[in-house]
Amino acid sequence: MTIRLLLADDQALVRGALAALLALEPDLEVVAEVGRADEVVDAARAASVDVCLLDIEMPGDAAVPDGIAAAAALRAHVPGVRSLVVTTFGRPGYLRRALEAGASGFVVKDTPASELADAVRRVHAGFRVVDPLLAGESLAGGSNPLTDREVEVLRVALDGVPVARIAERVHLSPGTVRNYLSSAIGKTGTATRVEAARVARDRGWI
């Protein structure tokens, strides 16, 4: 019996290339491909998929905006499927959030191509597959010290927009936004809101 796979990645070329790579394995079969996070659940159900390979950075809708949310949605709605997150960025917080969302595996796109099929097989067999290097960093990184509001404000601050525009977008007064930013700057040990936002992003806090 072959393992039935779904590929979710917004870059068609990468998706197709991964399909070609996995097609080399006789016990694996790619039965569905999607390019958006919000299409994962339907496709997984329709094709009776065993394992989903999920990129994190993918377009989606408000309910399922990215690959991590797709893993959570799969666990909730199609519990038989296992998720293997395959991502460009080995940010510690991504790993933590992916595991919290119910993903069974987490590999970065730096890993050798030869290891992917094995990761799929182990995930399908019920094991947990995690990049060992990243697992260490993730534990060392600690958990997210930011409050919900700080996260919300930092997300907007990422692009470097002025405080006034951040305030508009999150429906808070400019003064309050500055308070949250100041707090986040303190927690990240940085000097400006943009630095704080970047550090928070790299640690997977936002």
Added chain:
Amino acid sequence: MTIRLLLADDQALVRGALAALLALEPDLEVVAEVGRADEVVDAARAASVDVCLLDIEMPGDAAVPDGIAAAAALRAHVPGVRSLVVTTFGRPGYLRRALEAGASGFVVKDTPASELADAVRRVHAGFRVVDPLLAGESLAGGSNPLTDREVEVLRVALDGVPVARIAERVHLSPGTVRNYLSSAIGKTGTATRVEAARVARDRGWI
């Protein structure tokens, strides 16, 4: 006679997957793979390569920091080889810079996998292959209005560091840095230095 290919991409998984995809074509053969921009020229020479597939975002050294520089280095040192840039980001400025660097083709990773092999063949045959959507944007985008100093300062400003630290890194006085930033803010039609840096990056100006 098969077309001999070199794959340059820092993500091993993507590299391997592309190799599997292209191996499906009987007239194509992947004869070399590298993960750094500064290894492209040597590898291309050693394996007598016909066409190089180059990612842009790749680590490298000071002389060849990315895939675009690798295309330029190939033209200079191994003139027989043609370059096909394969990149995640369809930024208009990337296209312009890639063509200036002597690349024969430019495709984004959104394109269907089925078209890649054809793009390789056309590049090998001496044609120029350019994403048509992007070609339009690139012409509309116009050329780079920034001075060298403005570019240098904006590159550092991308991370949101304070002006004082930008001044240290580029060996200018803080006041001068602010002048360049102010000028760049005006040219980009933005409000802060970080916004200016992001706009400039997205247009391929820095």
Added chain:
DNA sequence: GGTGGTCGATGACAGATGTCACGCCCACCC
């Protein structure tokens, strides 16, 4: 009822930032 806690807002302050006009130096050119 009181009590404590959180959330959002405000005000005040120092320092950073963006803008602008101007000055200096040096290369270049007539």
Added chain:
DNA sequence: GGGTGGGCGTGACATCTGTCATCGACCACC
């Protein structure tokens, strides 16, 4: 020599930002 212009710096100014103390509103809890 006398411009002329670009690159870099300075000073001054208004505004924005980051920090901190404080306040009112609201809610949970005893």
